[in-house]
Amino acid sequence: MAMHSNQNYSLKSNNSFNLKASCSRIYFPSSLAELQQLPDLSAETFYILGDGSNTLFVESQAPIIIQPKFNGINILEQDDHFVVTVGAAENWHDLVCFCLEQGIYGLENLALIPGSVGAAPVQNIGAYGVEFADFCQEIQWYEFASKNLHSLTKQACRFAYRDSIFKQERYNKGLITQVIFNFPKAWQANLSYAGLDILAKESTAKQVMAQVIALRSSKLPDPKELPNAGSFFKNPLINEADFAQLRQQYPKIPHYPQKNGEIKLAAGWLIEQAGLKGFRHGDVGVHQQQALVLVNYGSDQGTDIISLAKYIQRKVVEKFSVFLTPEVRMITHKGESSFSSLSDINPIEDIHSSRGQIDD
Ligand SMILES: Cc1cc2nc3c(=O)[nH]c(=O)nc-3n(C[C@H](O)[C@H](O)[C@H](O)COP(=O)(O)OP(=O)(O)OC[C@H]3O[C@@H](n4cnc5c(N)ncnc54)[C@H](O)[C@@H]3O)c2cc1C
Structure with a gap:
């Protein structure tokens, strides 16, 4: 497996805040065999990184990084639904576009969300009235301790608002290699959310996606x-x-x-x-x-x-x-932190309170 092991592997292009950070070691496993070759990191601090669009490197020193490189998209057509198996390293928005091109609908409301497919289950990404869990069938998850792949059903993943088992019990115990979706062929546009309700009921998935992209581009940098x-x-x-x-x-x-x-x-x-x-x-x-x-x-x-x-x-x-x-x-270099564990970083001074015009 390609592995970089210098003191200064730059992560600047691997975090969407564009912050300066580097790690001493980074692993790019792309197969089960390569995962099984990873050293035992249980006594060290490490972080699993996708595309870094939900990651803030607080310090210039990051912990050891594992960035899974599982690629590929496989479509299995059944009578009334499609089963689509996707490698964790695939890009989320590219997957949304690809599915729509293939006539597989459902993800259009989740267009333009940055990041990798493997990170989508972690916080159960959501937007415009749809969330990842709505189309999840199963997650392939590699467990570090047993060195085995596990199939986790949607129920086992305990998806909730911006939450899943991958942020809880299974946090840093393994990593997601593949995501398996189930898209029913019976499709109806989900236009419940403000901004999409202006579309006609009979809108196509591509029209919904275009509207989602227009709305997001107008609001989000x-x-x-x-x-x-x-x-x-x-x-x-x-x-x-x-x-x-x-x-x-x-x-x-x-x-x-x-x-x-x-x-x-x-x-x-x-x-x-x-x-x-x-x-x-x-x-x-x-x-x-x-x-x-x-x-x-x-x-x-x-x-x-x-x-x-x-x-x-x-x-x-x-x-x-x-x-x-x-x-x-x-x-941080010690791994993931909460506000309370970052107690040495103070809120910026209260220079703003005199700017009353914003409160008007
Ligand atoms: C402009 C912008 C708009 C956004 N809009 C939305 C939105 O509408 N809705 C929404 O829900 N989010 C949104 N996000 C947040 C972000 O897009 C998602 O959280 C996305 O899933 C992050 O993907 P990533 O690959 O960049 O994750 P990273 O930042 O690399 O990682 C995120 C988390 O997932 C874990 N992780 C990553 N890959 C794996 C893996 N293979 N196995 C196990 N754990 C893994 C990491 O350890 C980390 O805890 C937005 C972000 C940006 C920059």
């Missing part, structure tokens, strides 16, 4: 032009009692009741109401069009993004008593 990692925070879930209180104070607060009784709030709205949309501090900032996206105007240091994110978190707590937690994976 292209990481190649303005580095970012999409939504920085998850939409917070709160209980009904807390929501009732908030609603009294903010009758217009956008909210989405969940099946389990919790209420999902729009993190972008909270940030905007805290007066931070378009806020910039040095080389990092909050995107002008979409307050949930933090952008890097030219900083090399992940700590700048963390300081900004902590500042946003504090401002939102002050105003709404709601804690925003990052969706983006934050990686």
Whole structure:
């Protein structure tokens, strides 16, 4: 297996924040045999990397990296559905386009989401009323300890909002090699989401995809032009009692009741109401069009993004008593971190409070 082992393997083009980071070792396994040749890393810190579009390297030193290179797309046509098997390293948006070209529909609402196919199950990517889990049949997952491949059913993956077993019990215990989709031939456009409801009911999958691409391009910065990692925070879930209180104070607060009784709030709205949309501090900032996206105007240091994110978190707590937690994976040389474990990085100074015009 191709393996780089110098002290300075640059990861700058492997993270959509375009931060400067390097690792001392990186492995690129592309077959079961190569996975089985990986050294035992259980006593070391390592990180599994896809395309790095949901990854923030906090420090210039990254841990050991494993970047799976499983490729290929296989289509099996059945009477009433297609089974499509895809290597983890394939590009997500290319897969969406490829499926539509083949007359296989379902992923059109998830067009233009950056990243690899292998990362899609990890946080159960979602957009415009559709999520990865809707079309997942099974995941092929390699377990480091047993050196075996396992087939995990959709149920076994425990998909939830931006969550799955790969972020929980199976975190860093193995890696995804292939994703197996099931696309029913009976297809109906999913136009439930705001922005898609302007389309005619009989729209084709390609028309839906075109609209999704138009909407996303108008709101989200292209990481190649303005580095970012999409939504920085998850939409917070709160209980009904807390929501009732908030609603009294903010009758217009956008909210989405969940099946389990919790209420999902729009993190972008909270940030905007805290007066931070378009806020910039040095080389990092909050995107002008979409307050949930933090952008890097030219900083090399992940700590700048963390300081900004902590500042946003504090401002939102002050105003709404709601804690925003990052969706983006934050990686130091010691592995994955949370805000609380990054206690040496402080929120940026409160230089913003005097800029009252945003609050008007
Ligand atoms: C402009 C922009 C828009 C975005 N819009 C959306 C959106 O609408 N909806 C959404 O859900 N996300 C969105 N994202 C986030 C991102 O696209 C997804 O999280 C995507 O799945 C990340 O893929 P990646 O390969 O770049 O993952 P990486 O950042 O490389 O990794 C993400 C996580 O997956 C793990 N991982 C990666 N590959 C594997 C593997 N083979 N096996 C096991 N674990 C693995 C990593 O360890 C890490 O924890 C957006 C990002 C950007 C930059």
